Amino acid sequence: MNAVAAPAVDWERVRADFPLLTRDVHGKPLVYLDSANTAQKPSQVIDAVDDFYRRHNANVSRAVHALGAEATEAYEGARRKLASFLNVRADELVLCSGTTFAINLVAYSWALPRLKPGDAIVLTRMEHHANIVPWQIVAQRTGAVIKVAELDERGDLDLDALYALLTPDVKLLGLAHVSNVLGTVNPVRDICREARRRGIVTVVDGSQAAPHRALDVASIGCDFYAITGHKMVGPTGTGALWGRRELLQSMPPFLGGGEMIREVRFEGTVYNDAPHRFEAGTPNIAGFVGLGAAVDYLSSVGMAAIEAREKELLAHATEALSAIDGLRIFGQAREKAAVISFLVDGAHAHDLATLLDLEGVAVRSGQHCAHPLMHFFGVAATCRASFAFYNTHAEVDALAAAIHKVRRLLA
Ligand SMILES: Cc1ncc(COP(=O)(O)O)c(C=O)c1O
Structure with a gap:
């Protein structure tokens, strides 16, 4: 018997279910990359x-x-x-x-x-x-x-x-x-x-x-x-x-x-x-x-489709962030979920997150309720970009562009 392929998901339509994702922050379109902290809610839930x-x-x-x-x-x-x-x-x-x-x-x-x-x-x-x-x-x-x-x-x-x-x-x-x-x-x-x-x-x-x-x-x-x-x-x-x-x-x-x-x-x-x-x-x-x-x-979206989508976003973001000079990623496990903790040389995590916020990009900075892990890596805090299926590849690019801009500002 032929295997039945999973129906392709229209991710743009899925994203349109999340009303908050259409808003601006500091005059810029919101790029919400803090879903590991809390996820946004679709209209169906609201x-x-x-x-x-x-x-x-x-x-x-x-x-x-x-x-x-x-x-x-x-x-x-x-x-x-x-x-x-x-x-x-x-x-x-x-x-x-x-x-x-x-x-x-x-x-x-x-x-x-x-x-x-x-x-x-x-x-x-x-x-x-x-x-x-x-x-x-x-x-x-x-x-x-x-x-x-x-x-x-x-x-x-x-x-x-x-x-x-x-x-x-x-x-x-x-x-x-x-x-x-x-x-x-x-x-x-x-x-x-x-x-x-x-x-x-x-x-x-x-x-x-x-x-x-x-x-x-x-x-x-x-x-x-x-x-x-x-x-x-x-x-x-x-x-x-x-x-x-x-x-x-x-x-x-x-x-x-x-x-x-x-x-x-x-x-x-x-x-x-x-x-x-x-x-x-x-x-x-x-x-x-x-x-x-x-x-x-x-x-209804499908957990297998969600996992595959987030894997793609993670691969894209890992490649884009790895290409930034002076950026260090924490966590490169064999199997990894769509979370990237990072630091940029010469920038404190909170300063970095504050400047990214001014570009409309919401990432979390701090110790992420994981002090013993911060001690292990010998850092006071990190920034964390976390992705959900409603994020887009354009948002990954926006994150990378915002980090480049912030690096220039801080240089
Ligand atoms: C791994 C992990 N455990 C526990 C919690 C705590 O969840 P809650 O505050 O919803 O009880 C969080 C929330 O950030 C988490 O990421």
Whole structure:
């Protein structure tokens, strides 16, 4: 049988779905290259949130009236959409405010009650602070220690060194699927298999993976997987934690309140099952309606097409930036997402980003919530251009031209 070619995507039409991308900044057309920080939103997502508030707004699971049922269905429908997007069971998906919340939930509910002096946690050098600080809090409170898996100069993990760290005292391994600074795509499936063979629980930070590649979380073999909705063209304040059912069911609640209980008496409370046990209080209902629309949107464009498009933009940008004298790129991993961290000789990252902004080009500068990685490279900060499928090749050229101009200004 002949293979059916994927239909070509009309990227100009896709871009036209993002109203903000038509605006000017400082009198120049906006070139938005900060999607690893937060992604722009298509009209389909904005309209879904608007429609919820205009026509369906009510609280979830608390009222028998029609609007209450509609709101509950919309919220639970979003959970089902997200579960199918990630290829996991909906009843294993805790909806929460984002990756930061998701990892803290594992830290407080899984790790704090279990870890003790003599235990160890392994993290990688490239983690975002959201996958470092919660474990430091756990370590301080339990007496466990943290060990760090190092990388090479290109930004790839040293896998032999990582596996050598996975000794019997290690109870948990936390690692990013994709680095927000270097773009390194870690071989999470291999790493989780090694950890599992040793009985180590794995927490994968999928913040920078979920927006950019088709995910089959069930096949990764991890125990927990965290995502954040606002990087997936969804609203801020949305995200999720996937966890293996038996682990979620064994964990005490993180927060107490309404919705997470089955029965409350002053003598004691019976908690709801997971995932509702971890969703105390009124959730960000409209936000999750928007996130449901976002995963519909990403699926309609096609994750394979998105990944291929971003690969092309990355290749173009890497070539254009590598040709600039005095520009150093941080992160040249074997497999890399569309993120380029860079510095230009003689320019501070913040000055560079400020001058690029005056040209309409939005890049992030700073430490990218990854201080240990900055220490590794011996720099105070970098600039980071991060691309999404709605960016264009003309925008890559605009970035390169703006850097050339800024270099001349600073010379
Ligand atoms: C790799 C990584 N992990 C975690 C986070 C935190 O996500 P949030 O602030 O949405 O919880 C980010 C956001 O920049 C990230 O890039």
